[in-house]
Amino acid sequence: MAGIQELKLPSRIESVDEAAIRADEFAKEQGLGDDFVSAIDLAIRESVANAVKHGNKFAEEKTVDLTLARTDEGFEITVRDYGAGFAIDEIPDPTNPENLLKAHGRGILFMRSFMDVVEWYNHEGGGMVVKMIKRP
Amino acid sequence: MSDITISERQAGDVTILDLVGKVTIGEGSVALRGAIRRLLGEGKTKILLNLAGVGYVDSSGIGELVSSYTAVNKEGGTLKLLKLTQKIQDLLAITKLLTVFDVFDEESEALSSFA
Numbered sequence: 001m002a003g004i005q006e007l008k009l010p011s012r013i014e015s016v017d018e019a020a021i022r023a024d025e026f027a028k029e030q031g032l033g034d035d036f037v038s039a040i041d042l043a044i045r046e047s048v049a050n051a052v053k054h055g056n057k058f059a060e061e062k063t064v065d066l067t068l069a070r071t072d073e074g075f076e077i078t079v080r081d082y083g084a085g086f087a088i089d090e091i092p093d094p095t096n097p098e099n100l101l102k103a104h105g106r107g108i109l110f111m112r113s114f115m116d117v118v119e120w121y122n123h124e125g126g127g128m129v130v131k132m133i134k135r136p
Numbered sequence: 137m138s139d140i141t142i143s144e145r146q147a148g149d150v151t152i153l154d155l156v157g158k159v160t161i162g163e164g165s166v167a168l169r170g171a172i173r174r175l176l177g178e179g180k181t182k183i184l185l186n187l188a189g190v191g192y193v194d195s196s197g198i199g200e201l202v203s204s205y206t207a208v209n210k211e212g213g214t215l216k217l218l219k220l221t222q223k224i225q226d227l228l229a230i231t232k233l234l235t236v237f238d239v240f241d242e243e244s245e246a247l248s249s250f251a
Contacts, residue, residue: 016161042194049195049196095231100231103203106195106198106199107196109195109230109231110227
């Protein structure tokens with residue numbers, strides 16, 4: 001069964017839970033199993049948290065735009081923020097010994113670990129988009 | 137409803153915190169930080185975190201575990217982890233933090249390791 005769902009969330013921490021709940025419901029409606037749903041849940045939480053904190057910097061007038069889609073390739077998620085963007089290559093590797101005891105910087109590692117495709121691009125209307133795909 | 141409840145027990149000079157709920161961005165992480173700060177303020181520096189009841193952790197929660205570990209170390213104490221769920225164990229493996237934390241399955245074994 002194909003489907004798509006779009007939602008706009010305010011830039012606050014509560015949106016992380018809301019996004020995850022909606023994604024869990026949508027994934028279950030698509031008949032996806034617990035492990036699959038669990039991976040999507042973590043990826044959504046990390047990407048929406050990044051958009052709220054680092055992208056929109058908690059500016060409530062800026063939304064986090066989330067798209068969930070069941071496609072031929074799998075389960076596709078896009079998360080757009082309205083921030084200035086960042087260079088993915090400049091994000092430090094949290095598994096390097098010098099970074100192990102840092103309190104932050106593991107979200108992208110989790111997204112990459114649990115999803116099959118994770119890529120970032122600048123949106124033509126401004127802001128940054130992360131697109132993630134989980135294959136069945 | 138709160139994301140997490142944290143109960144405190146004492147076993148000799150080791151303080152055990154039983155965590156039940158989620159250690160995630162927001163309330164769960166803040167509650168853990170508060171509990172660790174309070175213990176350190178009371179001079180309790182041998183701390184065992186029982187994570188058996190923690191069903192969910194995100195990168196913020198993992199970061200809070202690391203912050204707790206470094207805060208306790210800074211006070212000359214020790215923080216160890218007890219009863220990781222498979223999910224948390226997987227996240228600690230991915231982040232290579234299993235090489236940092238002392239992790240135990242049995243409480244008795246964990247307690248004797250503080251001696």
